Amino acid sequence: MTDLTFADRFGEGRDDNPYWNESVWFSFSIPERHIHGLIQYYFRPNMGMLNGGPCMWDPSGTFQWNCLYYNWSHLQAMPAGAEKFDMTARNSLSVKVLEPLSRYKIDYDKEGFRMDLVWEAIGPCHELHTGDPGQQATAKFHIEQPGRMTGTIRRHGEDYPIDCFSMRDTSYGAREYESLASGGYFWGIAADSAFHALCMDLPDSGGREAKCIGGFIWKDGQLGSLVSGKREVIAFGQFGPSKVAFEGTDKLGRTMRATGTIDPGLVFTGYTDHTVVWSLVEWDWDGVAHWGDNQEFMPAEPFRRMVRGEIARGD
Numbered sequence: 001m002t003d004l005t006f007a008d009r010f011g012e013g014r015d016d017n018p019y020w021n022e023s024v025w026f027s028f029s030i031p032e033r034h035i036h037g038l039i040q041y042y043f044r045p046n047m048g049m050l051n052g053g054p055c056m057w058d059p060s061g062t063f064q065w066n067c068l069y070y071n072w073s074h075l076q077a078m079p080a081g082a083e084k085f086d087m088t089a090r091n092s093l094s095v096k097v098l099e100p101l102s103r104y105k106i107d108y109d110k111e112g113f114r115m116d117l118v119w120e121a122i123g124p125c126h127e128l129h130t131g132d133p134g135q136q137a138t139a140k141f142h143i144e145q146p147g148r149m150t151g152t153i154r155r156h157g158e159d160y161p162i163d164c165f166s167m168r169d170t171s172y173g174a175r176e177y178e179s180l181a182s183g184g185y186f187w188g189i190a191a192d193s194a195f196h197a198l199c200m201d202l203p204d205s206g207g208r209e210a211k212c213i214g215g216f217i218w219k220d221g222q223l224g225s226l227v228s229g230k231r232e233v234i235a236f237g238q239f240g241p242s243k244v245a246f247e248g249t250d251k252l253g254r255t256m257r258a259t260g261t262i263d264p265g266l267v268f269t270g271y272t273d274h275t276v277v278w279s280l281v282e283w284d285w286d287g288v289a290h291w292g293d294n295q296e297f298m299p300a301e302p303f304r305r306m307v308r309g310e311i312a313r314g315d
Contacts, residue, residue, distance in 0.1 A: 004125050005100050007143055008085050010045065011172030018046045021175035022084055024095065026106065026119050026168045028149045029280055030160060031291050034058050034263055035068070036280035037153075039106055039115075040270075041093065042175075043078055050076040053091050054108055054115060056153070057266045064269065069113045069155060072270045084170070101125060101145070104168075117151035119166060123194055124223050126216040140173025144187070146194035146218060165189035165291050167196065177273050182298040183210050184231060184241070188258065188283035188290030193219040195256060195285070197246060199231045207313040208233045217250045224250030237264055239307060240277035240296035258285035262294050275303040 006012070014020050023042035029035060041052025051074050057067035064070045073091040085104060088094040094107040101121065108115040123146040149166035152159055167187045183200040197215035201207050212229030229248030233241045240262070247257040265279025276297045283290040298306070305311045 004127065004143060007125065007141075007170055008097055008100050010043075010084050011141060013140075014045065014172075015174075016046060017174045018044070019174050019176050020044065020046050021171070021173065023169070023171045023175075024052075024084060025170070026104070026149065027166045027293055028056075028117065028153075028162050029164045029166075029291065029293075030162065031164065031280065031282070034280060035160070036263065036266075036278075036293060037069075038278065039093070039095075039108075039117075040072070041089065041095075043082070043084070045078060048078050050078045050082070050087075050089055051270070053089065053093050054113070055266060055268070056113075056155075059264045062264050062266050064267075067266055069111075071110065071113070072268075074270075106151075112156045114154040115151070117149055117153070117162060119147050119149050119168060121145055121147045122165075122189075122191075123147070123218045126196065126218075126223055126225065128198070128214045129225065140171075142169065142171040142173075144169045144196045144216070146187075146189045146196075165194075167194075167292065177271055180274060180297065180299075182207065182302070184244075184294055184296050186231075186244075186246070186260065186281065186292065186294040187215075188260070188281065188285060188292035190285075190288050190290045192221075193285070193288070194290070195248070195258070197226060197229060197231070197248060199229070199246075207236075212246075212248055215248065217248065217252075217254055217256055219254070219256075222252060224252040224254060227251050234259070236313065237262070239267060240265065240279070241294065244294070256285060258283045258290065260284075260292075260294065265294070265296070269300075273300055274298065275300050 025040040037056035053071040061067040106117040128142040187196040199210035215226040234243040263280040265277040268276040
């Protein structure tokens with residue numbers, strides 16, 4: 001098995017590209033309350049910059065200005081001596097490695113919003129490989145890993161107990177989002193199985209069909225990279241899909257088919273040249289509920305024109 005412990009540190013081979021990116025992301029949710037959230041940050045070390053922080057939402061508020069909490073902070077200076085998973089940001093977000101590739105401590109305390117969380121792996125890391133040139137331009141190295149998030153979030157005096165399945169990812173490499181088109185990044189996790197897929201919209205499909213360019217199936221103790229697959233949008237909501245079907249085949253020859261029911265998601269504008277509708281999803285895979293999320297991404301200008309009714313989805 002490939003040793004991936006280096007993934008807890010800044011990537012090797014960094015050049016002087018100002019867009020060299022070192023990213024970290026963890027999810028959390030309270031599915032029965034349709035609450036979903038993210039802890040995401042990325043370093044731009046050649047700019048001396050750190051962006052990111054926590055966000056939490058439910059269907060009652062799906063924008064930066066009306067969701068339960070949002071402090072994905074731009075323009076923070078990279079803390080002196082920071083490591084990828086050993087840092088405290090200006091906005092108070094703190095992340096520490098407890099066990100390499102296995103357990104991470106996450107804390108935050110600002111504006112009446114406090115996080116005291118631990119993420120623990122339940123499955124192996126998967127390194128995402130893809131031949132898609134757009135994705136290759138956004139990350140030299142990228143892994144996903146299924147896990148569980150536990151702890152407490154406190155928001156203005158109300159406690160939110162957290163005990164949920166959670167995906168995390170981390171990456172490094174020059175990241176230039178201008179090369180990325182439209183598609184979906186999605187996953188689902190149950191007690192002893194998980195899947196993840198990255199799909200890019202097919203031309204002339206109106207956004208209804210997308211080709212899988214990477215991902216994995218983890219089932220029966222075996223991890224296999226996806227070698228083919230497709231996603232079909234069954235129904236659209238206001239800003240993105242509300243129901244989808246995904247089918248895929250991994251390198252072990254295993255096939256899967258899952259349908260996902262997607263909540264209204266946070267309209268996330270942290271990446272100025274792309275808009276992401278970030279949603280909680282309940283997947284049905286072989287009759288077993290797999291909770292996860294769907295990150296539906298689109299270049300920002302077509303997204304603006306779509307929601308204004310100036311163009312149809314997929315134009």
